[in-house]
Amino acid sequence: MRNIFLSIVSLLAVHLADAQSADSAYIKRISDEILTNGKAYENLRYLTKQIGGRLAGSPGMVKAEQWGLRMMQQSGADQAWLQECMVPHWIRGGTDIGQATYTVPATGTRNGIVKSSVLDIVALGNSAGTGTKGISGEVLLVNSFDELEAKKDQVKGKIVFYNYKFNPTYIHTFLAYRDAGQYRGQGPSRAAKYGAKAVIVRSMSHSTDNIPHTGATRYDTAFQKIPAVAIGLKDADWMSEQLQKTKLQVTLKTKGQFLPDTIGHNVIGELKGTEFPEQIITVGGHLDSWDNCEGAHDDGAGCVQAIEIIRAFKAIGYQPKHTIRFVLFANEENGLRGGSKYAEEAAAKGEKHILAIESDAGGFTPRALGFSGSDEQYQHFLSWKDLIAPYGCSELVKGGGGSDIGPLNRLLKTPTASLNPDSQRYFDIHHARSDVFEAVNKRELELGAVNMAALIYLVDKYGL
Amino acid sequence: MRNIFLSIVSLLAVHLADAQSADSAYIKRISDEILTNGKAYENLRYLTKQIGGRLAGSPGMVKAEQWGLRMMQQSGADQAWLQECMVPHWIRGGTDIGQATYTVPATGTRNGIVKSSVLDIVALGNSAGTGTKGISGEVLLVNSFDELEAKKDQVKGKIVFYNYKFNPTYIHTFLAYRDAGQYRGQGPSRAAKYGAKAVIVRSMSHSTDNIPHTGATRYDTAFQKIPAVAIGLKDADWMSEQLQKTKLQVTLKTKGQFLPDTIGHNVIGELKGTEFPEQIITVGGHLDSWDNCEGAHDDGAGCVQAIEIIRAFKAIGYQPKHTIRFVLFANEENGLRGGSKYAEEAAAKGEKHILAIESDAGGFTPRALGFSGSDEQYQHFLSWKDLIAPYGCSELVKGGGGSDIGPLNRLLKTPTASLNPDSQRYFDIHHARSDVFEAVNKRELELGAVNMAALIYLVDKYGL
Numbered sequence: 001m002r003n004i005f006l007s008i009v010s011l012l013a014v015h016l017a018d019a020q021s022a023d024s025a026y027i028k029r030i031s032d033e034i035l036t037n038g039k040a041y042e043n044l045r046y047l048t049k050q051i052g053g054r055l056a057g058s059p060g061m062v063k064a065e066q067w068g069l070r071m072m073q074q075s076g077a078d079q080a081w082l083q084e085c086m087v088p089h090w091i092r093g094g095t096d097i098g099q100a101t102y103t104v105p106a107t108g109t110r111n112g113i114v115k116s117s118v119l120d121i122v123a124l125g126n127s128a129g130t131g132t133k134g135i136s137g138e139v140l141l142v143n144s145f146d147e148l149e150a151k152k153d154q155v156k157g158k159i160v161f162y163n164y165k166f167n168p169t170y171i172h173t174f175l176a177y178r179d180a181g182q183y184r185g186q187g188p189s190r191a192a193k194y195g196a197k198a199v200i201v202r203s204m205s206h207s208t209d210n211i212p213h214t215g216a217t218r219y220d221t222a223f224q225k226i227p228a229v230a231i232g233l234k235d236a237d238w239m240s241e242q243l244q245k246t247k248l249q250v251t252l253k254t255k256g257q258f259l260p261d262t263i264g265h266n267v268i269g270e271l272k273g274t275e276f277p278e279q280i281i282t283v284g285g286h287l288d289s290w291d292n293c294e295g296a297h298d299d300g301a302g303c304v305q306a307i308e309i310i311r312a313f314k315a316i317g318y319q320p321k322h323t324i325r326f327v328l329f330a331n332e333e334n335g336l337r338g339g340s341k342y343a344e345e346a347a348a349k350g351e352k353h354i355l356a357i358e359s360d361a362g363g364f365t366p367r368a369l370g371f372s373g374s375d376e377q378y379q380h381f382l383s384w385k386d387l388i389a390p391y392g393c394s395e396l397v398k399g400g401g402g403s404d405i406g407p408l409n410r411l412l413k414t415p416t417a418s419l420n421p422d423s424q425r426y427f428d429i430h431h432a433r434s435d436v437f438e439a440v441n442k443r444e445l446e447l448g449a450v451n452m453a454a455l456i457y458l459v460d461k462y463g464l
Numbered sequence: 465m466r467n468i469f470l471s472i473v474s475l476l477a478v479h480l481a482d483a484q485s486a487d488s489a490y491i492k493r494i495s496d497e498i499l500t501n502g503k504a505y506e507n508l509r510y511l512t513k514q515i516g517g518r519l520a521g522s523p524g525m526v527k528a529e530q531w532g533l534r535m536m537q538q539s540g541a542d543q544a545w546l547q548e549c550m551v552p553h554w555i556r557g558g559t560d561i562g563q564a565t566y567t568v569p570a571t572g573t574r575n576g577i578v579k580s581s582v583l584d585i586v587a588l589g590n591s592a593g594t595g596t597k598g599i600s601g602e603v604l605l606v607n608s609f610d611e612l613e614a615k616k617d618q619v620k621g622k623i624v625f626y627n628y629k630f631n632p633t634y635i636h637t638f639l640a641y642r643d644a645g646q647y648r649g650q651g652p653s654r655a656a657k658y659g660a661k662a663v664i665v666r667s668m669s670h671s672t673d674n675i676p677h678t679g680a681t682r683y684d685t686a687f688q689k690i691p692a693v694a695i696g697l698k699d700a701d702w703m704s705e706q707l708q709k710t711k712l713q714v715t716l717k718t719k720g721q722f723l724p725d726t727i728g729h730n731v732i733g734e735l736k737g738t739e740f741p742e743q744i745i746t747v748g749g750h751l752d753s754w755d756n757c758e759g760a761h762d763d764g765a766g767c768v769q770a771i772e773i774i775r776a777f778k779a780i781g782y783q784p785k786h787t788i789r790f791v792l793f794a795n796e797e798n799g800l801r802g803g804s805k806y807a808e809e810a811a812a813k814g815e816k817h818i819l820a821i822e823s824d825a826g827g828f829t830p831r832a833l834g835f836s837g838s839d840e841q842y843q844h845f846l847s848w849k850d851l852i853a854p855y856g857c858s859e860l861v862k863g864g865g866g867s868d869i870g871p872l873n874r875l876l877k878t879p880t881a882s883l884n885p886d887s888q889r890y891f892d893i894h895h896a897r898s899d900v901f902e903a904v905n906k907r908e909l910e911l912g913a914v915n916m917a918a919l920i921y922l923v924d925k926y927g928l
Binding site for chain 2: 028031032035036041168169171173206208365367390391392394395422424425428441442443444447
């Protein structure tokens with residue numbers, strides 16, 4: 001009896017080893033295809049250089065949607081379509097202009113010399129413009145919300161400058177972003193509450209340059225919607241230093257405004273499942289980008305990685321058991337209407353989604369896959385570590401998802417995963433005009449696709 | 465009795481947990497210091513922009529040595545000195561010039577039209593020049609050594625073009641380098657054996673540009689030392705394509721030559737151990753670089769990381785129990801005389817070296833620490849994984865060392881370790897004029913110093 005039992009155990013072990021070895025070989029085949037014949041990099045070049053910025057509602061958005069649909073078809077999707085949704089339509093309306101005026105002591109006179117300095121500014125996304133005359137005012141430096149509260153009696157009529165620093169001691173830079181991001185999001189309304197006439201925010205970045213970083217602000221409708229801009233780190237340090245010794249008058253001219261909502265689309269491509277066509281695995285990123293950049297890392301990378309996975313699967317003749325949906329989501333940056341629409345329609349149609357994976361943290365070298373689901377599913381996910389680790393995601397971690405697939409999780413309880421590439425360089429270029437094609441490395445981008453493709457292959461084969 | 469035993473066990477466990485937690489806090493302190501006040505990036509800017517290329521024997525080498533000594537002193541080394549060694553003195557002698565001439569069919573005539581194209585070439589390090597008239601000859605394409613052997617009867621009088629491709633399917637790019645590197649090292653002599661008059665090598669790179677990559681070649685003295693150059697990937701693809709349909713005549717002009725050996729130096733800084741001053745931990749990189757680049761990643765990064773560790777240790781008041789030596793090695797690229805000298809002197813003086821760590825794989829985001837030593841030492845090393853992993857080196861792997869500390873291992877059996885940063889971008893710029901300061905990311909560079917400092921702290925505290 002014991003011998004029989006042992007035989008069964010060892011048979012099972014052999015079977016498991018065989019399966020692992022077959023999976024390992026198949027994942028290598030996917031990886032070799034992507035690293036040898038990959039088109040993600042050239043596709044990204046087209047998206048960034050021929051189309052460029054593609055904020056919701058912009059002409060770039062429309063061109064990008066058409067490109068995305070074409071790419072889905074050319075890459076071999078069984079079917080591809082546009083899923084319509086209304087999107088907000090914020091426009092910058094022209095060049096943002098900032099200037100600081102200050103006095104320096106003049107030798108031998110009692111008056112100072114008035115100097116002025118151009119500030120490299122970018123209006124925050126969704127922010128209100130200053131009007132054509134601009135807004136001028138004295139700058140009030142606050143290094144934190146606590147300091148704002150302490151100085152609340154001085155705020156009225158001033159331009160509040162939030163000089164909250166991006167914390168360099170977090171190893172994972174997204175923690176610094178979560179920490180500092182509240183100043184961009186809540187800063188304008190919290191200053192407006194005390195009568196500020198505009199807000200300047202220190203950019204959320206570790207960069208060594210002076211390029212300002214935009215991103216969405218969120219007005220609290222209880223207060224006036226005052227203009228809000230970001231400045232780069234060198235200008236922020238300079239302003240902070242000046243304000244120790246003198247007063248600064250700043251003039252801001254921005255033209256941001258909302259036009260009526262318009263029509264946008266999620267771009268969807270599908271490989272139909274052979275065994276469980278009604279069960280869906282979604283993978284994607286967002287097609288929109290801020291208007292001030294090429295949106296190469298954010299999130300052109302996620303888009304071309306999704307397209308690359310279709311191409312590679314077709315190239316090696318992979319026929320998925322489940323239906324795989326490749327989605328380029330609309331309007332992640334300032335509305336999330338695409339992700340919401342995708343989930344709402346899935347719920348309305350009673351679709352069954354077994355996993356959604358998002359790549360929206362840049363096209364950098366892969367380090368981890370994050371996963372959110374039940375404990376049992378998480379253990380299953382963890383069991384694939386040795387198969388995926390050789391391709392870069394050497395860590396499989398708890399907690400994964402993304403803005404665009406969040407609604408799917410909330411409405412359908414779909415488990416979600418994220419590609420977590422190395423985060424060191426992301427906030428150097430995030431939402432800044434330096435987020436360009438040249439900042440992306442071909443192999444790092446491709447490896448992101450490899451690691452997600454490996455996860456999709458395993459989920460498709462074994463379920464979750 | 466059992467209770468007493470349990471009490472002892474739990475006391476030990478508490479003690480261990482306390483120790484881990486104290487270590488964890490101390491390593492965070494080192495990390496915070498480096499990420500907040502780090503000087504590595506600005507030091508690298510100086511080394512690359514003010515000094516630049518610094519091949520053994522060059523004026524750049526002399527300037528770099530003086531800079532290194534100053535940096536050791538300014539960073540707080542208890543003592544710093546130059547360790548003299550003779551170094552080879554190869555000079556490029558001027559600009560390398562390459563040109564290809566070929567014919568294309570002309571409509572309506574029997575003769576073709578002669579066209580010519582400039583080749584972007586770089587002479588291989590240590591290679592012989594062509595003489596002032598240059599060398600012209602027909603190009604013979606071989607894609608591998610096997611193909612060279614098969615075509616050996618066609619080699620005489622030709623310029624052999626090794627078009628061996630850098631294999632994109634290796635995830636760790638150093639494996640592709642090891643694979644392709646033999647063509648640069650052995651290619652010239654293996655072609656000379658069959659009468660080739662010069663050699664062109666496809667660059668060992670995954671880059672998307674056309675920049676050629678140099679690096680040392682090694683002549684077999686049994687054969688003629690024929691000139692040898694590298695070309696970029698686009699020129700290599702173009703030449704390979706042309707050679708399918710026509711003949712190519714190539715003219716090469718290079719002026720490489722060896723001058724008599726000259727004096728170079730290892731730059732050494734030391735923090736004296738408080739308990740075991742006679743036991744030494746060495747950490748470093750190499751100060752020399754190829755002459756055609758700024759040597760930012762290779763290996764300015766390793767040098768400024770070593771200097772940064774001294775600075776950070778002094779800034780937080782760390783007093784090591786063992787002596788820590790920070791070494792900027794001379795002449796890694798084309799002779800290894802610095803590393804050899806360091807080990808020989810250590811052996812002659814009967815020094816006790818407990819560990820040597822090298823950073824010579826670029827200033828990229830840290831991923832692993834490699835270690836070579838006894839099994840027992842390796843297990844000890846592995847026990848520190850949870851303490852180091854949060855800073856990037858989430859993998860502690862078997863096999864670690866470096867060119868410069870190899871001699872120490874061979875002569876004194878010193879255990880060796882290496883910082884293994886992410887390798888995806890390294891061979892884009894390795895030994896090419898694109899290895900410049902701008903290719904280095906500040907935080908990635910700093911994190912390399914953090915991870916090595918953590919290892920040094922642990923070895924210093926617990927031994928190996």
